[in-house]
Amino acid sequence: MTSKNFTPVIGLEVHVELSTNSKMFCKCPADHFAKEANSQVCPTCLGLPGALPYANSQAIDFTIKYGLALGCNVSNFSKFDRKHYFYPDLPKGYQVSQYDLPFCTEGEFKLQDGKVIKIRRIHLEEDTGKLQHTTINGEKVSLVDFNRSGVPLVELVTEPDFDNSTEVVEFLQEIQKIVRYLGISTADMEKGSMRLEANISVTSKKGKLPDYKVELKNINSFRFLKKAIDSEVERQASLLEKGEKIVQETRGFDERSGKTVSQRTKEEAHDYRYFPEPDIPPIKITPEEISKLKKSLPELPKAKRERFVKEYGIPASYADLLTISIERSDYFEEAAKLSKKHNVGIKAIADLMVNKNLDKEYKEASELVLKVYELTKKEYSDDSSVEESVKKVLSENQDAVEKYKSGKGQVVGFLIGQVQKVLKGKGDPKVIQKKLIEMLENN
Ligand code: ADP
Ligand code: ZN
Ligand code: MG
Numbered sequence: 001m002t003s004k005n006f007t008p009v010i011g012l013e014v015h016v017e018l019s020t021n022s023k024m025f026c027k028c029p030a031d032h033f034a035k036e037a038n039s040q041v042c043p044t045c046l047g048l049p050g051a052l053p054y055a056n057s058q059a060i061d062f063t064i065k066y067g068l069a070l071g072c073n074v075s076n077f078s079k080f081d082r083k084h085y086f087y088p089d090l091p092k093g094y095q096v097s098q099y100d101l102p103f104c105t106e107g108e109f110k111l112q113d114g115k116v117i118k119i120r121r122i123h124l125e126e127d128t129g130k131l132q133h134t135t136i137n138g139e140k141v142s143l144v145d146f147n148r149s150g151v152p153l154v155e156l157v158t159e160p161d162f163d164n165s166t167e168v169v170e171f172l173q174e175i176q177k178i179v180r181y182l183g184i185s186t187a188d189m190e191k192g193s194m195r196l197e198a199n200i201s202v203t204s205k206k207g208k209l210p211d212y213k214v215e216l217k218n219i220n221s222f223r224f225l226k227k228a229i230d231s232e233v234e235r236q237a238s239l240l241e242k243g244e245k246i247v248q249e250t251r252g253f254d255e256r257s258g259k260t261v262s263q264r265t266k267e268e269a270h271d272y273r274y275f276p277e278p279d280i281p282p283i284k285i286t287p288e289e290i291s292k293l294k295k296s297l298p299e300l301p302k303a304k305r306e307r308f309v310k311e312y313g314i315p316a317s318y319a320d321l322l323t324i325s326i327e328r329s330d331y332f333e334e335a336a337k338l339s340k341k342h343n344v345g346i347k348a349i350a351d352l353m354v355n356k357n358l359d360k361e362y363k364e365a366s367e368l369v370l371k372v373y374e375l376t377k378k379e380y381s382d383d384s385s386v387e388e389s390v391k392k393v394l395s396e397n398q399d400a401v402e403k404y405k406s407g408k409g410q411v412v413g414f415l416i417g418q419v420q421k422v423l424k425g426k427g428d429p430k431v432i433q434k435k436l437i438e439m440l441e442n443n
Pocket of ligand 2: 023026027028040041042043044045046150
């Protein structure tokens with residue numbers, strides 16, 4: 001392993017598409033998934049001359065909530081800028097994004113081991129259309145669908161603070177959960193509503209930022225991203241080991257070979273010719289608005305996990321799985337509430353949810369609680385066989401009965417054990433104890 005002599009330096013750019021009702025700058029629906037091509041477009045999102053954009057305030061609120069959830073500073077004054085480049089899926093020839101005054105800056109994310117990942121910025125922009133390369137009547141053609149054009153897209157940029165792919169995956173999984181808890185995006189990688197980009201370099205001197213980076217793009221699962229990062233780190237380290245230079249470029253991941261492959265080299269830095277978007281006035285956000293949004297934040301995944309361990313006495317690994325979504329954690333909490341009524345253990349409920357996924361089988365928490373009640377009951381012998389066994393044990397252990405009468409209450413434990421033996425372990429200890437004491441007292 002050549003990479004032993006080098007430490008990876010990794011920074012992330014994460015895009016999520018917002019689940020607002022309408023697009024960023026027009027009234028077309030934002031939900032474009034599996035819709036008929038070009039059925040959700042208008043002059044604004046088609047970039048037709050003269051069309052005027054107006055900013056979607058729900059998208060701005062969502063972006064600020066995201067920032068607040070990650071401890072960012074929210075700007076009181078923000079604006080949109082035009083970022084120019086040419087591509088057929090970008091009808092205006094520029095993307096409306098944010099350049100120097102993003103909504104959120106300087107956030108922080110704590111990994112489980114306490115290490116802090118700094119979040120540089122979170123800004124709002126618009127998505128592009130989608131190209132589809134296909135064949136019609138034997139002819140190769142490229143088609144473009146603008147349903148996605150203008151859908152609000154939020155980009156989070158971290159500092160290059162990650163040392164390895166495990167930290168990256170931990171971060172991304174938690175970001176996905178947070179975004180879903182906030183209800184601002186489905187963050188579904190397969191559908192493209194969450195997109196990951198990792199910038200990677202390696203250094204022989206920890207703490208020193210290399211003067212190059214390779215950008216990994218178009219990877220749509222955490223598992224593949226982890227593999228891609230590991231193999232890219234290895235590739236760079238072995239090149240440096242051989243005294244070669246690393247080309248600054250964009251690479252993708254070939255799932256079959258498990259290796260990264262060059263997609264395009266950035267010879268020189270892109271000149272996007274940013275300038276302020278003149279059709280949208282700058283946005284002022286008052287401290288009152290910010291604190292109102294802050295108050296509206298739900299309990300976030302980390303806080304919920306910690307509370308579950310404390311409040312329900314379940315292991316952290318269970319709390320992780322039970323808080324995978326707000327729906328699941330609400331279900332568990334409802335079941336926990338009902339469990340008291342039915343005298344069913346919370347631990348048993350957690351167990352069956354985590355290990356048997358019974359919450360998938362039973363739509364309502366109340367149904368699950370009844371099921372758990374039945375399950376835990378059924379294993380126990382019925383009351384009459386308990387009574388019979390207790391009688392038998394008492395008649396065979398007169399000396400223990402005498403001891404009990406002389407005040408040695410601790411023999412009850414021994415007697416419960418004897419009854420369990422007769423019942424082959426199928427007795428409910430609580431029921432046995434109750435019956436035993438009843439009969440000892442009336443003896
Ligand atoms: P650019 O100007 O090319 O967009 P930035 O400095 O803005 O580059 O950083 C973009 C992303 O790349 C950020 O996520 C940042 O953390 C990451 N990054 C910057 N320098 C490096 C590096 N040397 N190695 C790995 N990642 C880096
Ligand atoms: Zn539109
Ligand atoms: Mg961007």
